[in-house]
Amino acid sequence: MKIDLRSDTVTLPTAGMRAAMEAAELGDDVYGEDATVNKLEAKVADMFGRDAALFCPTGTMTNQLAIRVHAQPGDEVICDKLAHIYLYEGGGIALNAFASVRPLDGNLGRITAEMVEQNINNPHDVHQPITKLVSLENTVNKGGGSIYDFEEIKRIKAVCKNRGLILHLDGARLFNALVETEQTPKDYGKEFDSISICLSKGLGCPVGSVLIGSHELVHKARRFRKVMGGGWRQAGALAAAGIYALDNHVDRLKDDHRKAKDIAEMLTRNSHVKGCYPVATNIIMAELRDAMDAASFVSKMKENDIHCVAFDKYLVRFVTHLDITDQHLQLLADKLKF
Ligand SMILES: *Cc1c(COP(=O)(O)O)cnc(C)c1O
Numbered sequence: 001m002k003i004d005l006r007s008d009t010v011t012l013p014t015a016g017m018r019a020a021m022e023a024a025e026l027g028d029d030v031y032g033e034d035a036t037v038n039k040l041e042a043k044v045a046d047m048f049g050r051d052a053a054l055f056c057p058t059g060t061m062t063n064q065l066a067i068r069v070h071a072q073p074g075d076e077v078i079c080d081k082l083a084h085i086y087l088y089e090g091g092g093i094a095l096n097a098f099a100s101v102r103p104l105d106g107n108l109g110r111i112t113a114e115m116v117e118q119n120i121n122n123p124h125d126v127h128q129p130i131t132k133l134v135s136l137e138n139t140v141n142k143g144g145g146s147i148y149d150f151e152e153i154k155r156i157k158a159v160c161k162n163r164g165l166i167l168h169l170d171g172a173r174l175f176n177a178l179v180e181t182e183q184t185p186k187d188y189g190k191e192f193d194s195i196s197i198c199l200s201k202g203l204g205c206p207v208g209s210v211l212i213g214s215h216e217l218v219h220k221a222r223r224f225r226k227v228m229g230g231g232w233r234q235a236g237a238l239a240a241a242g243i244y245a246l247d248n249h250v251d252r253l254k255d256d257h258r259k260a261k262d263i264a265e266m267l268t269r270n271s272h273v274k275g276c277y278p279v280a281t282n283i284i285m286a287e288l289r290d291a292m293d294a295a296s297f298v299s300k301m302k303e304n305d306i307h308c309v310a311f312d313k314y315l316v317r318f319v320t321h322l323d324i325t326d327q328h329l330q331l332l333a334d335k336l337k338f
Pocket of ligand 1: 084170
């Protein structure tokens with residue numbers, strides 16, 4: 001039995017999702033005529049209490065479009081050193097927006113208002129890039145699915161407002177944070193100038209991310225998306241999967257979180273595991289002892305058809321998702337005894 005814990009992107013659409021995709025009303029989205037894409041964009045904008053939204057193929061694209069719209073060449077983006085926009089988007093901040101990055105040393109990928117305040121350049125000093133944008137990630141992938149304290153987000157927003165900075169959220173796994181906290185999408189819509197969410201992670205869609213913000217932001221992003229070659233046509237079947245996921249797959253994320261805690265417990269008992277990062281959502285980061293590095297651990301697991309990812313020399317990542325069952329966990333408990 002294959003147990004694929006490499007990522008929450010490996011899920012296959014459920015029967016209900018496939019039926020919704022099959023039934024979707026379609027049209028040419030570049031002409032604004034795909035009724036289902038329009039419905040998804042309106043639904044998400046409404047959920048977050050914002051003007052508009054833009055459906056895109058990937059979270060890399062929604063993040064990069066936001067940064068491209070917000071930053072001018074020579075501007076600087078503040079983020080944590082573990083941020084996906086900095087580490088895993090192919091240098092897109094430099095390539096697409098010609099902007100530089102100020103990576104900060106936060107706590108499991110989370111920065112504070114104080115850190116932001118201390119890293120804003122003097123706009124009158126010609127030596128320094130112009131600080132323009134602060135980007136937060138919630139939950140933090142490389143932080144082991146850590147959740148931001150919403151009070152800290154509000155403090156960061158206050159600094160941004162005070163200092164004329166724009167605030168973006170990489171919310172690839174925002175719904176994982178939302179089911180564990182008391183905030184709503186609208187609370188996030190109020191604090192951020194732009195938000196990117198992924199439908200293809202824990203929500204279980206085959207493809208899709210959404211960028212949320214003002215009419216102006218979405219209008220500009222739509223233009224850049226076309227330039228990047230991301231103007232798609234009858235994308236409604238994918239949008240239908242997104243609508244289905246938002247209606248049916250949000251509350252169940254708690255189940256993924258419970259399973260992640262179980263897996264962390266099993267891992268802690270493994271003789272090669274030094275410990276795990278605190279498990280807040282659906283990601284488990286296991287730190288290994290010197291005797292076995294992450295690559296060897298991953299290949300040992302693979303012998304049992306169990307799949308995980310080496311994230312650093314001694315760091316292994318496991319991610320729970322829609323297709324992981326309690327039966328998988330029983331087998332895993334057995335296979336982790338070494
Ligand atoms: C997955 C992910 C993205 C987007 O990735 P794509 O594969 O381009 O959809 C962005 N940010 C974070 C934190 C992610 O985990």
